[in-house]
Each structure stands twice: as structure tokens, then as C-alpha cells.
Amino acid sequence: MKNNVLTRILLTSALCTLAACGSDSDGEGPGDTAVDNLRFTNRTFDIYTGEQALPDLYLYTGTGTEAYTEDNPYGLTWLTSAPAIAPVSADGIIRGEAPGEARLSVRTPDKLKQASQTIRVLKSDMLDSPLSRSMIYTSGHMLRDNSVMQSFDLGADGYMYCSQVGRGTNNHNVILVRKKADAAYESYMLLPFAGHGNNIAVEQDGADTYIWTGSYGTRNSAGDYGLSQTIARIKYTPGRTLKPSECHEHYWLPRRRNLQASLDADNDIVLFWCVNSNYTARYFYIYRLSEVKALPETPKQLSFALTWGGMNSGEKEVSETPTVVVKDLSQLEPLATIVMPESSQLTVGTQGNQGHDVKNGKIYYYEGAGNNNDGAAPSTATVTVIDFRGNRISRHAVAAIADMNALSWQGLTTTGFMEPEGIKLHDGVLYCGFASRSSDDIRRVAVLQYDLKGK
Known part of the structure; x- marks a missing residue:
């Protein structure tokens, strides 16, 4: 696969006629017939x-x-x-x-x-704003388990979809939760052995809602799952449990792991974030969504061995490099490939990856960390905007979580714990997700909203 910044762009648009705001010569130019x-x-x-x-x-x-x-x-x-x-x-x-x-x-x-x-x-400077009540999209609700939200997206059906990893005997599950912004969770699905639920994306297909999320994760010695080798496209069905082998649509990139997806369906774009085999480089691969979904399915042996089951899962422990029916992304030339170095003079990627989104020709990369719930210092969250050529457009810290007194006053956290988890842009409004926590040690969901249209 090529690693140049901009490899190919296939484009769509409608024809229109506008009043000219500049010169509009009737003279012939070099491109008249070319x-x-x-x-x-x-x-x-x-x-x-x-x-x-x-x-x-x-x-x-x-x-x-x-x-x-x-x-x-x-x-x-x-x-x-x-x-x-x-x-x-x-x-x-x-x-x-x-x-x-x-x-x-x-x-x-x-x-x-x-x-x-x-x-x-x-307007990119909206993230510099101090915390106010109007910025709080949702807060105060625990998901199915008392564990942090890992990612979220907003569906066209009016629901918020969240991912979390279970705790204790449930820690082998990614839990997909559906809820209204101002209410506790309504329903959920379980995805055993899928990974960590790092970055989910919601796609509306008629009356059905599909979730794009990592699958075929591997277990570490502590019993935690991560490093998903495929993206599964799953129809959201309340109450259903799906192991990776029971998911019927997988997307795969050879020699890449920790695969995560974000969507811009309005512009026919899908973005995949991933790392290489030895974690020395991270990538954004951008494709046409329609081309990705049209790929044929073919059996492929995954690139890396994985371990699943055992411990508290109720399943026999298995170590294998399975063969999976996938849609092989390496069969397509990406619209763009952006390589993110491990350390950068632009400071992008120097904090923990907490999610990404792609909208209207821009990538939103989210980083940061919670404050250990000790109240000694604020949590951190940073949003970097990148274009499809790999240029950094802007980088702003989320100022609202730096004021721990304001966080307490608004009922978000008494200890300043606001771990960034998930970012989405919808209709010019940027939603920054957080796993909030206080002295009661209950993990709650908080999402701040910023109207970048400047209204």
C-alpha cells in the first residue's frame, strides 16, 4: 500500500450557476477543450x-x-x-x-x-470557552456497567449510542448501549472478545441502525481485550450477543491492528485509524464509503495471533490466528493516507488517543487523560483538526474541564475527573465526550457541545 499523503481523490458534486464574485472573462483559455x-x-x-x-x-x-x-x-x-x-x-x-x-x-x-x-x-476557538450550563449535552448517567464510556455517536433516530467495556466477570465484553441524551440507558448489545470499543461510528440504513466497531480483539495477561484486527459492521439489535465469528461483515487491513472507524456518510467517506505491527507508526486511511461497502467478501487469515476466552468468560481459552471472511481494504487505493509519527514537533499524538471523527474534508483527533480522580490537578483534553493532506489546521485544549470548581458547580464531577472519550461533529456542532467520576466512584457519561458555526 502506498503511504503518500494524498494518493487519490474521487469526487462528487452537483452542477450549479452562481453570480460571479470576481472576473468572468469570455475569452478563451488553455482549458477550453481539454x-x-x-x-x-x-x-x-x-x-x-x-x-x-x-x-x-x-x-x-x-x-x-x-x-x-x-x-x-x-x-x-x-x-x-x-x-x-x-x-x-x-x-x-x-x-x-x-x-x-x-x-x-x-x-x-x-x-x-x-x-x-x-x-x-x-470557528475553532469555541473550545477556549469556559464551562457553562448550555454547553452540557448530557451528564449524570451511568451506562449498563459501572465502567467508563469508551466512545459514542449520535444516530439519526434521535438516540445516543455508546460503547463501554464491562468490569469484573464481564470484562471480556464490549457493551453497545442505546440511550436518549437526557435519560439512563434504554437497551444494549454484548460483543464478547471484540476488543476495547475505542471508536464507534453509527450509520443509518433506512430504518436500521448499524454500528461500526472493532472486532477480533486479543486478551492480555490481565484479562483485558484490545488491538482489534477488523472492523465489524453490526446491525444494532437490543439484547443480542455477537461473538466476532457471528458478525457477518468485517473490514480488514493486512499488517494493521487496533483498527477504528469513523464515517462521513453525507460525503461518502469512511476513515480507518490503526497502528502498524510494532506500534512505531499510526495511520489514517480515507476511502469512499460506497467503494468499501462494495468490496467482495473473501476468506483471509488475520495478520496476528490472538488469545480469547478463559478467565471469567465461560469459554475455553483459545490462541490462534483465525481465518475470517472479510472485505480486504488493501484491494482499494485510499483517497488519502496520513502517517502520524509517534512523536511530532506539532505535538499531535503525544497524549493518549481518545477518538476521532471525519467530516467535510477535516479529521478531528481527540487526545487527553483523566486526573486519577484525586482532585490534585485538572484532567486534559485536546482537539486537533487535520485536513486530508495531513496539514494541522488547529489545535485547542478543551478549556471547560480545566476549571474544577466550575465542573463541581455544574454537577459534573467533584474531583475533576473528566477522561476524554469520543468526539463527533454533527451539523457544525462538535461533541466532546468524557467519562466523569467523583468521590462516589460511579462512572458517568458527560458530553459537552460546541456550536462551531458561531451562533
Whole structure:
């Protein structure tokens, strides 16, 4: 597999006509007959106030497909519907001026070929805000077991879906929990031997809800499971128990482990985060969701031996390298591959990985740690925004959890324990998840919300 930052982009967009906000010459340019089609990566593309970005545009010509560059070799004309929000230069560089939306359009000099996308300008400094009651999306509820939430997502059905790992004799299970934001859990599923539930993603398919989560985990000497080698796509069915071999849809990358997925179904994007065999590098692989789901299923032997069962599980202990029917992601060329080094001068990845999300051309990487529940110092949480070329756009600490007095006043925790667990962006609102804990030692779910649209 290739490890270059941007390997390929297949793009989708709708044609539109906009009022020009810039020059619109009728003269002929070098691309009058050379460009057969123009397509953007995303239907919606997010940028932040103060950010400059070159659109992910591909040109389809008689000689092949090529990425657009700011040299503008075909003399394309760039237009924007709202220059006060997102102006665009003659060479296609967009700038985020103010929160809001604009329609970006590009066309060939002969005006016969054009494409457009929505540009949404967001505010990244919202994470600097002190804690307020309006920021609390949910708090105060324990999930099925008294163990921390590992990840969450919000479904189109109005439910919140959470993952947790069981405690004690239940610690071999990933527990998928469904709940309303303002209520205790309503139902759950059990996934024995699946892993750690690190980063789940919810997909709505008609009336059915599917959860993408790690599967085929391995047990360590303490009895804990992790390092999932596949992603299972599971129909959420209350009360059901599914071992890895009973899940009927698995996605796999050879020689990669601790596989985690996030989705941007509106833009037909799926992202996989994983590590290599010796943990010296971490990766984001970005694909077209439709292409990934269309892969044929084929039996493959997993790359690494795993141990499951024994201890308190009620199952015989097994050590094996199983053969699994999978959809092999190595058969596809990724849209983008981003390599994250173990230590970076940009400080990305120097704290514990607590989740990620992908939306509208941006990756949201979540890091941090709880404070040992001792009240001596605050917990930490940091959000880094990365584009599909691997550029760091912004990095902000979640300021709200640094004020332990405010956390206590708002009823979140009396000890400052707010371990970051899961991050999602929906309709311009960023949701930062936490496992909260106080002196009563009950693990509760807390989610803070930030309207990045600046309203």
C-alpha cells in the first residue's frame, strides 16, 4: 500500500450557476477543450476563520485525471456566492472570513463545464470557552456497567449510542448501549472478545441502525481485550450477543491492528485509524464509503495471533490466528493516507488517543487523560483538526474541564475527573465526550457541545 499523503481523490458534486464574485472573462483559455469534467471531493467542505485552503478538485481530461493546483493551468474561473464569508482568489484559494456558508463554483473558460460545493466557515476557538450550563449535552448517567464510556455517536433516530467495556466477570465484553441524551440507558448489545470499543461510528440504513466497531480483539495477561484486527459492521439489535465469528461483515487491513472507524456518510467517506505491527507508526486511511461497502467478501487469515476466552468468560481459552471472511481494504487505493509519527514537533499524538471523527474534508483527533480522580490537578483534553493532506489546521485544549470548581458547580464531577472519550461533529456542532467520576466512584457519561458555526 502506498503511504503518500494524498494518493487519490474521487469526487462528487452537483452542477450549479452562481453570480460571479470576481472576473468572468469570455475569452478563451488553455482549458477550453481539454477539461472533460470537474469534480470536488465533498459536497460540503469546512474551513475555519482565518484558514486558507486549496479546494480538493479533480480535472478529468482526455489524457487522464489530475488534481487541481493553484497554478491553474487550464484557466478555470472561480466564483463565490458570499465573498464576505468565504472569498476565493483567481487561482482557487478559499479563505474563511466569517462564520456562515457560501457556494463555491468553478468553471472552464468556455463555460461548458462547471462544478460547485458548499463551503461552511466554522470557528475553532469555541473550545477556549469556559464551562457553562448550555454547553452540557448530557451528564449524570451511568451506562449498563459501572465502567467508563469508551466512545459514542449520535444516530439519526434521535438516540445516543455508546460503547463501554464491562468490569469484573464481564470484562471480556464490549457493551453497545442505546440511550436518549437526557435519560439512563434504554437497551444494549454484548460483543464478547471484540476488543476495547475505542471508536464507534453509527450509520443509518433506512430504518436500521448499524454500528461500526472493532472486532477480533486479543486478551492480555490481565484479562483485558484490545488491538482489534477488523472492523465489524453490526446491525444494532437490543439484547443480542455477537461473538466476532457471528458478525457477518468485517473490514480488514493486512499488517494493521487496533483498527477504528469513523464515517462521513453525507460525503461518502469512511476513515480507518490503526497502528502498524510494532506500534512505531499510526495511520489514517480515507476511502469512499460506497467503494468499501462494495468490496467482495473473501476468506483471509488475520495478520496476528490472538488469545480469547478463559478467565471469567465461560469459554475455553483459545490462541490462534483465525481465518475470517472479510472485505480486504488493501484491494482499494485510499483517497488519502496520513502517517502520524509517534512523536511530532506539532505535538499531535503525544497524549493518549481518545477518538476521532471525519467530516467535510477535516479529521478531528481527540487526545487527553483523566486526573486519577484525586482532585490534585485538572484532567486534559485536546482537539486537533487535520485536513486530508495531513496539514494541522488547529489545535485547542478543551478549556471547560480545566476549571474544577466550575465542573463541581455544574454537577459534573467533584474531583475533576473528566477522561476524554469520543468526539463527533454533527451539523457544525462538535461533541466532546468524557467519562466523569467523583468521590462516589460511579462512572458517568458527560458530553459537552460546541456550536462551531458561531451562533
